[in-house]
Structures are given as structure tokens and as C-alpha cells.
Amino acid sequence: MSFWEYVRTTHQQLLTDAYQHASVVFQCMVVATALGVLIGVTTYRSAWAGNVATTAGSMLLTIPSLAMIGLLIPLVGLGVPPTVIALTLYGLLPVVRNAIVGLRGVDPALTEAARGIGMSRLARLLRVELPLAWPPILTGIRVSTQMLMGIAAIAAYASGPGLGNEIFRGIASLGSANALNQVLAGTVGIIILALLFDAAYVLIGRLTISRGIRA
Amino acid sequence: MPDAPPASPPPAASPGDGDGSAAGRRSDSHGATIELEALTKRYPGSGAPAVDNVNMEIRAGETVIFVGPSGCGKSTTLKMINRLIEPSGGRIRIGGEDVTDIDPVRLRRKVGYAIQSSGLFPHMTVAQNIGLVPRMTGWRKTRIKERVEEMLDLVGLDPGEFLGRYPRQLSGGQQQRVGVARALAADPPVLLMDEPFGAVDPITRDHLQDELIRLQQELHKTIVFVTHDFDEAIKLGDRIAVLRERSHIAQFDTPEAILTNPADDFVSGFVGAGAALKRLNLSRVRDVEITDIPTVTVDTPLQQIFNSLRASGTSEILLLDRNHRPYKWLRRGDLMRAKGSLARAGTLVTDTVTRDATLRDALEAVLTDSSGRAAVTGRRGEYIGVVDMETLMNSVHELLEEDRLEALEHQHDLETTRSAQTHAEQEGGDAGGRKA
Ligand SMILES: Nc1ncnc2c1ncn2[C@@H]1O[C@H](COP(=O)(O)OP(=O)(O)OP(=O)(O)O)[C@@H](O)[C@H]1O
Ligand SMILES: [Mg+2]
Numbered sequence: 065m066s067f068w069e070y071v072r073t074t075h076q077q078l079l080t081d082a083y084q085h086a087s088v089v090f091q092c093m094v095v096a097t098a099l100g101v102l103i104g105v106t107t108y109r110s111a112w113a114g115n116v117a118t119t120a121g122s123m124l125l126t127i128p129s130l131a132m133i134g135l136l137i138p139l140v141g142l143g144v145p146p147t148v149i150a151l152t153l154y155g156l157l158p159v160v161r162n163a164i165v166g167l168r169g170v171d172p173a174l175t176e177a178a179r180g181i182g183m184s185r186l187a188r189l190l191r192v193e194l195p196l197a198w199p200p201i202l203t204g205i206r207v208s209t210q211m212l213m214g215i216a217a218i219a220a221y222a223s224g225p226g227l228g229n230e231i232f233r234g235i236a237s238l239g240s241a242n243a244l245n246q247v248l249a250g251t252v253g254i255i256i257l258a259l260l261f262d263a264a265y266v267l268i269g270r271l272t273i274s275r276g277i278r279a
Numbered sequence: 280m281p282d283a284p285p286a287s288p289p290p291a292a293s294p295g296d297g298d299g300s301a302a303g304r305r306s307d308s309h310g311a312t313i314e315l316e317a318l319t320k321r322y323p324g325s326g327a328p329a330v331d332n333v334n335m336e337i338r339a340g341e342t343v344i345f346v347g348p349s350g351c352g353k354s355t356t357l358k359m360i361n362r363l364i365e366p367s368g369g370r371i372r373i374g375g376e377d378v379t380d381i382d383p384v385r386l387r388r389k390v391g392y393a394i395q396s397s398g399l400f401p402h403m404t405v406a407q408n409i410g411l412v413p414r415m416t417g418w419r420k421t422r423i424k425e426r427v428e429e430m431l432d433l434v435g436l437d438p439g440e441f442l443g444r445y446p447r448q449l450s451g452g453q454q455q456r457v458g459v460a461r462a463l464a465a466d467p468p469v470l471l472m473d474e475p476f477g478a479v480d481p482i483t484r485d486h487l488q489d490e491l492i493r494l495q496q497e498l499h500k501t502i503v504f505v506t507h508d509f510d511e512a513i514k515l516g517d518r519i520a521v522l523r524e525r526s527h528i529a530q531f532d533t534p535e536a537i538l539t540n541p542a543d544d545f546v547s548g549f550v551g552a553g554a555a556l557k558r559l560n561l562s563r564v565r566d567v568e569i570t571d572i573p574t575v576t577v578d579t580p581l582q583q584i585f586n587s588l589r590a591s592g593t594s595e596i597l598l599l600d601r602n603h604r605p606y607k608w609l610r611r612g613d614l615m616r617a618k619g620s621l622a623r624a625g626t627l628v629t630d631t632v633t634r635d636a637t638l639r640d641a642l643e644a645v646l647t648d649s650s651g652r653a654a655v656t657g658r659r660g661e662y663i664g665v666v667d668m669e670t671l672m673n674s675v676h677e678l679l680e681e682d683r684l685e686a687l688e689h690q691h692d693l694e695t696t697r698s699a700q701t702h703a704e705q706e707g708g709d710a711g712g713r714k715a
Contacts, residue, residue, distance in 0.1 A: 177398025180363055180471075181412050181461065182387035191411075195402045274402035276445030 070245035078230065082253050085226035088219070089212045089261075092148055096155030097205055103156070104163025104201075105189065114164045121157030129154070129218045137222055147216070147224035154215055155208040162204030166197030199273050206265045213258045217250065227253045310340035310501030311374030311389075311468035313360060318369035320355050328367070330355045331525040339374075339468075340499040344512040346549065347522030347529075353505045354473055356526045360503060361390040361471055373469060388416060391462035391470040391500075395477045397454040399446040405431070405457050406442045412465040430460040433497075435490055452483035456490070463498070472504045476511070488514055509549060513538070513560055521546050532689075534561055539679060540686035558678060559639035564632055567641075567674040569655050569664035574599050577606065577621065584621075585614060595650060598625060603661040605631055605654040631656045634663070638674065641666050 071078065107113035129150065136146035170193050178188045194201075220228030227250045234246030314337070320330040330352040337343050345353040358364040360371060362383045370379045378386045399408050409430050410423045418426070428438040434456040446454055455475060462470055476484040488511065495502060506512055512519045513534040520531040523545055530542040538554045538561075541547040550557070573591040575584045576599045588596045588611065598607040598621065607625035616624065630644040631654045644653035645668055652667035 173394065173396050173398055174400060176363060177392070177394060178400075180361060180387060180392035180394070180398070182384050183411075183415065184384050187415065192400055196400075274445075276402045276404070276447060 065242060065245065067245050067248055070242055071249055074249070078227075078249055078253060081225075081227045081230055081250075082257060085213075085216055085228075085254065086257050086261075088144075088147060088151065088225055089209065089216050089257075092151035092155055092212060093205065093209055095148075096152045096208060097159055097201075099152070100156050100159025100204070101163050101194075101201060103160045104167060105194075108164045108167040114168070118157075118161050118164060121160050124153050125157050129215045130221060133218060133222045133224075142223045144224060146222045147219035147226075150219070151212050151216060155212050158204040158207040158211070159201065160204075162200040162207075163197060166200035167193055169200070170196045195274065196277065199269070199277065199279075202265065202269055202273070206262065209261050209265070210258055213254050213261070217254060227257075309468065309499045310338075312339045312372075313337040313469060313501060313503065314370075314372040315356075315360070316370040316372070318356065318359055318371065319367050320352075320359060320364060321367040328525060330359065331527065332369070333526050333528065335520065335528065335531065337501060337503065339501055342495060342502040342504060342515055342517045344516035344519045345503065345505045345522055346507060346509055346512045346519060347526075348524075348549075349507060351522050351524050352526035353507075353522055356522070357471055357473055357503060357505050360469075361387050361392060363387075363392075388412065388465060389467045389469065391465075391467040393455075393458045393462040393470070393472045393475045395474045397446070397451075397458035397475075399454055399458055399461070401446050403445075404442065405436075405444050405446070405449070408446070408457060409461045409464050411461065416465055426464060430464050431457075433463070433494060434460045436460075450483075451479045452487060455479060455483075455487055459491070459494075463500075468501060470500045470502045472502065474505055474507070477506070484511075491515060509551060510557065510560070513557055521549055535682045536686045536689060539682035540690075555675065555679060556639065558682070559642060559675065560637045562638045562674070562678060563634065564636050564638065564641050564655055564666060565634040567638065567666060568670050569634075569666060570670065571664050572597055574662060575609075576603070577601060581614070581621070584609070588614065597628075597654065597662065597665070599662055602659070604659075605656065605662050608650045626650070628654055631660070632666070633657070638671060642671055645671065 065073075103117050107117045132150045132153070133146050136149055140146050140149065174192060174196070175188060178192045183191065216224075216226050217228035217231055219226055220232045230246050230250030230253070234243045234248075234250065237243045237246075313335075315333050315335040318330060318333040318335075319328050321328040333356055345356065347353055355364055359366045360373075362371075362378075366379065370377055372378065373386075373390070399405075400411075403411070406424075406427050409427045413423045413426055427442070431438040431441055436453060436456055441449070441453070441457075446457070449457065455478075458475065459472075462472075476487050479487065492515065504515060516534055518531060518533055519537055521529045521537065521542075523529045529549075530537055530546045535558070537546065538550060538558050541550055541554075547554075572595070573587050573593065574597045575587060578601070579587075584596065588609070594611055596609050597605055598609050600606040605628040607621075607627055609621075609625040613624040613626075626649050628648070630647050632641045632644050633656055636644075641653055645651060645666065648654075652665045654665050655663045657663050
């Protein structure tokens, strides 16, 4: 069976897997973004806390994804929970790091001006610092998403959802007629999803980054 | 030149943030007094204080300039007034209210703040930047919109053109104007400015200074302005505080007094060479005698020109164009050579001054004009009279003499009050009410 024939006959299954893949990555990114920005906001003002947050994030990232999921299974069981936890943790670092860099990069003259005209701490954060730090944060989110696309495939190992199932099935039956097609379909599917997400981020950037600071 | 501080300061209006005040007027709150009492700042980790025991009273509606060498503590002193830098000691009172311990956000809402790099938020449009403080204080949308347009108008920018622009689409001078508009948007009685015109080219700076003077004549805010440019200080200040290291006040007086009677070598060093020349910046052509000279227009017949020149007894006559604007200087010799037509005769008037020009500008014009005098013109460029070297010299001598007498009198007054004070203190033996 050729690759195209394979795709045509199994497109129902492939679409379901792709949808679940996209869905889990999206949801984990939402959580990772919220958490990451929160961590960034609470730590960027202290050199010490900021560095701790970034270092902890980097260390998390060095744990091989397979090992991370393997370690999570005895704690939270199989299926969706270990997948979501692992993806969220991996997704944190780029967001946290870029949030800290972005917030620290805001011109001190601007924060002083904001204080000088009588903005409260919260108003400064919401109306001045975060909007100015938003472009690097969005870049962080983009990088995270790309990374999670690949890592999410490993989740199939813990019976998680997504296109990883396709790949793992292929690997398990290497030598059989459709093994290669399965691996290929999963991989191509992930690449297409990654490109679609990236396009979406470009659009989000257009809509959310002020024209005054857009490159 | 800024007017002298009002003899009786306008009452410090209550700095109400409320929505009830009449819209449409540019300023509802005139300036408020600022009192600094033993104000001190000690930065952590440094031995000597950066600002040491500053005592100063600034009248309502007055423009006070802090000048001094770099690092002497001008910015630190200024920023303690709105507590961007928290004082280590001393008190600050604005409009009589002790603001040393109130919520800093509440304090800053009634103290406008403009800085060197304009401090505009790049992600907000001009309208959003200016409307920020009114919006935070809960003004209605329509009122904010009105106010924003009014403020742009005030600083000389066309609202239609600039409302929707982002700061990066503005020139440096325009950014600075918007910065001032933002600082004034919520109509604060006090305006603090830290080298606001430090980063623009000299010509734009000159314009912005003129604008600020005009604006202040309209608004009567209490302005505290930091600069290290003494000429700027002379131009803008009702009074100038010359600061030396640790913000010690070397002299706090009117520009005239500082120029003619510097308190010590430090001040005269700072005033720099040419105090008399700088004094020329403080007076306008309208303050000196404008003389009249014989004039003729381009339509006057040649023979009549001859006659008026002879009758006037001067060697020169001013030819005006059809709009009555100075056109050419004609000398006797020019007329001899004219041979029936004035087209080629005489020398063109290159430089004229208005009655609002400073004496320095007038001197410049007199020196460059070939006739050794400068024509004074009205609003539409029409001839009013002339100033010449002699008039200028006499006026400057007079001015300097007046200044000197005034300064002496002032000094005398100070000494009398001081000795009266000491006397009273010795008599009463109770210094409890006085500040240490
Ligand atoms: N955050 C700070 N920590 C420690 N020292 C400071 C701090 N800010 C200012 N200083 C010191 O306080 C002194 C006064 O500084 P300030 O900024 O008030 O000077 P300035 O008169 O405004 O100078 P300039 O004309 O250069 O702006 C300087 O010696 C400076 O080094
Ligand atoms: Mg300074």
C-alpha cells in the first residue's frame, strides 16, 4: 500500500489523533503560559529569584521526555494526566525565561514615568510592563509550542492521546507492510500541525502587539 | 521672559480629581505652594547624603529652576517632591498639606511629571498616553476625549493629525510636547520637569522653551524645572536655585539678582562669563526706547525723498515697501547715484526685530545690519521704529544699575529680618516653634 492509500483509508483515525494532539498541546500551552507569565511576574524584579526560576526550568528541560513520563506514571497513572503534566512542565521554561527577559528589558525611564504619573503597581504591570514585554513572551510561547508538538508524541508511550500513537504502532510493528506508512503519517501530521500553530501565532501577534512597538 | 511672580499668589485650588469641575477651561487649578523642610536623602551604602538638609519655599504659580553641576543632587531633590525617591528625612508640603507620608499614588496624581526622554509609552497612541491619568482617575470617556484634544492644542499640535499616532511616529520635539501634555492632562497644580528639553536640538529647545513660557502665562502652575543649562534657567525661571554638591543651596533668587550679584565664587563660576550679555536675555525691545526715523515708501517721488532726507538732518532714511515693511536703507550718496530710479540704490534691510524680541536678539540685529541699527516691526512686519547701539548700551547700563540697587536693598532686607529674628529668639528664649 502506498503512503497516500494508507492515508486515505485511515484518515478518520488520523484526523482524530491529530485533533487530540493539537488539543492537548493547546491546552497545555494555555496552562504553561498562564503559569509561566505568573512565575515571570513574581520573580523578575529580584535577580536571585529570576535566576532560580530560569535555572529550575532549564533543569526540567534536560530530563529526557520518556524518563519524565516514565517517572510520572507511578504517581498519576496512565493516559491523559502524565501527558498533561509533562507537557506543561516542558512548556514552562521558554515562557518563563522570555517573560523575565521581556519584563526586565522594559526601559527603566518608562517604568519611572509610569510611577511618576501616578500609576499603581498593578496598573504599571498590566498597562505598561506586560504589553511591552508581550512580543518576547509570545516568541517564548511559540518556541514552547514547537517543542511540545514533538514531545507530545512521546505521550503515546503512557497511553496518552495524539499522533504519537500512530508512530508507536509503526515502531512496534517494524517490518510489517504499513509500519513505515504509520511512522510517516504520524510525523508528517505533527509537522503540519506545527506549521498551522505557527501561522496562528503570527496572526495572534498581528492582533495583539501594538502597532507602536511592532517591528 | 516670564512675568514676575504674582504679587499675591493665586489661591491654591483644591486639587480635586472629581468629575464635577467645568470642562472646557484649560486649567481649573492654579499652582500650589511647595515647602521643603530639612529634606535629606541618604542612598543605602553611600556615606555622605546625596541631598543634605534642603529648605526651600516655592510660591504658588512660580517657576523655580534648579541648576547645578552634574551629580549635585538636582534630580534627587526633584524626585523627592513626588516621592519617586523616598526622602530619608525631612518634610514635604504641597499647598499646605504634608504629603511626606500620604499614599504616593495619590500624591503623584496632583503632581505632573515630565522627563528628558519624554517617557511616552511606545505601545500607546498619543491620545492614549495623554488620556492615561484622566482615565485612571475615572473621568468619563467624552470628557477625556475633549481634554486630550484641548491638551494637544495647548502644546501646539493639531489634534486631527496627532491623536492616533504612536510615539515613534513623532519627532523628538513633538514627543516632548506630548510628554508635557500628558503631565498636564489631569490639571495638577504642580509640574515637575527633569531636563525635559535636554535631548532635543538647540533650535527645537528654544521653541519648546518659548512654548513653556506661553503655557505658563496661561496656566500659572507651580513648576519646578531641573536643568544644567544656565541660559535655560535665566530664560524660564522666576527664581533660580543654584545648587552645589549635596544640593546645598548656593543662591536662590531671581535671575536678575543672580546675574548682577552672585552670592559667591561658586555661583559666579556657574553663571559663567558674560553675565551682562546674559542680562540682555531678560529684557525685551518693548522695555527700551524705540526711536523714530524718517521713512519714505517706494511710491514716494525721488525729489520728495531728497527733500525729506535734507529736512531730517540725518544721513540715512528708511525706505518702506507697499505694506509698510522696512525694505532698504538709503544714504545721501545712494540717492546721488540713483539716477532717477531706486531699483538699484541703497542696502536691503536684512534683519528686523519685533517688540517681543530680547535685547540680545536686538543687539545681534544691530551688529549685523549695515546701518548699525535695527528696524523694529509689528505683528505683520510693519515698521514701528528703530533701536540703535546707543539706546541699547544706555538701557543695559540702566538695567544693571537698577539690578544692583535692588540686590543691595534685598540684601539689606534679608539682614534686617535675620537680625530681627535672632533678636526675637534671644528675647523669647523659646526656640521651640522654630525648625532646628
Ligand atoms: N540610586 C542611587 N543610588 C546611589 N546613589 C545615587 C543614586 N542615584 C543618584 N545617586 C547619587 O546621588 C548624587 C546625586 O544624583 P542626582 O541624580 O540627583 O544628580 P543630578 O544633579 O540630577 O545630576 P545630573 O545633572 O547628572 O542629572 C550623585 O552623586 C549620584 O551618584
Ligand atoms: Mg539629573
